Structures are given as structure tokens and as C-alpha cells.
Amino acid sequence: QVQLVESGGGLVQAGGSLRLSCAASGRTFSSYAVGWFRQAPGKEREFVVRISGGGSSRTNYADSVKGRFTISRDNAKDTVYLLMNSLKPEDTAVYYCAASTQQWVTSQEREYNYWGQGTQVTVSS
Numbered sequence: 001q002v003q004l005v006e007s008g009g010g011l012v013q014a015g016g017s018l019r020l021s022c023a024a025s026g027r028t029f030s031s032y033a034v035g036w037f038r039q040a041p042g043k044e045r046e047f048v049v050r051i052s053g054g055g056s057s058r059t060n061y062a063d064s065v066k067g068r069f070t071i072s073r074d075n076a077k078d079t080v081y082l083l084m085n086s087l088k089p090e091d092t093a094v095y096y097c098a099a100s101t102q103q104w105v106t107s108q109e110r111e112y113n114y115w116g117q118g119t120q121v122t123v124s125s
Contacts, residue, residue, distance in 0.1 A: 002026040002114045004097050009119030012087055020082040020119060022097030030055070030075035033100045035112060036082050038093035038121075045096070047107035051080065054103040062107075065091075087123045094118040 008020040022034065035050035049071045052058040059071055068087075073080040080097060098112035105111040 002029060002099055004099060004114055004116035006097050006116045006119040009095060009121045011122045014087060014089055014123055014125050016087050017085045018121060020095055022080040022116060024078045029078045031103055033102055033105050034080045035098045036095060037098060038095045040093040050107060052104040058104060089123045089125045092121060092123050094120050
């Protein structure tokens with residue numbers, strides 16, 4: 001069983017930056033693929049970015065965040081980070097991290113086995 005805890009959300013002005021963290025329990029977390037998803041008010045949850053497990057750190061970004069967001073992981077700390085730069089009001093959402101027992105999966109939510117509780121990000125204009 002893996003537990004995921006997100007942190008780092010908050011209120012920021014447009015153009016600002018935030019770094020989200022996803023801390024995991026579990027000895028095999030380094031081998032798991034991890035994704036970030038977000039859900040804005042009144043909208044369905046959507047894929048943001050994913051990173052592979054197993055040491056290769058392969059990544060894939062949604063077009064809406066490409067060039068502004070960066071995902072990384074520190075396997076020694078069992079933590080995945082999401083650095084968000086040049087934030088826009090449309091980035092406002094609850095951000096969730098999710099982990100899959102596979103090293104690399106698609107952006108489909110059903111492929112992720114574990115989910116965090118989410119952290120709120122609000123970007124003011």
C-alpha cells in the first residue's frame with residue numbers, strides 16, 4: 001500500500017510560481033510511474049504531467065502546461081515535485097498526484113492505483 005500526500009498549494013498572482021510536492025510512503029515508490037492531475041471547479045479532472053519510475057525519468061506534459069511546468073522526482077526522499085511557473089488563472093484547480101505500480105503508463109486515470117487527497121492552487125488575475 002502506498003500513501004501519497006500533496007503539499008505546496010496556495011494562492012499566487014498570475015505570472016507567479018509554486019512548487020507542489022507529492023510525498024509517498026512505500027519502499028518501491030521509486031519504481032512507480034507518477035502523474036499529476038487537476039480538477040477545476042465545475043470541470044472534470046484532467047491530466048497534467050507524468051514521470052516514469054525505474055530511474056529513466058521519462059516525462060510527458062499536457063499541451064496546456066508544456067514549457068511552464070516541470071516534473072521531477074527525488075527517489076531518495078520518495079517525493080515527486082511539480083514546479084509551476086508563469087501561472088495563469090486557468091491553472092486554478094485542485095492538484096492531485098497519483099502513482100501506478102507500473103514504471104510507465106498512459107495519462108488515463110484508470111491506470112493509476114494510488115491517489116493523494118489533493119492540494120488547492122489558486123491563481124489570481
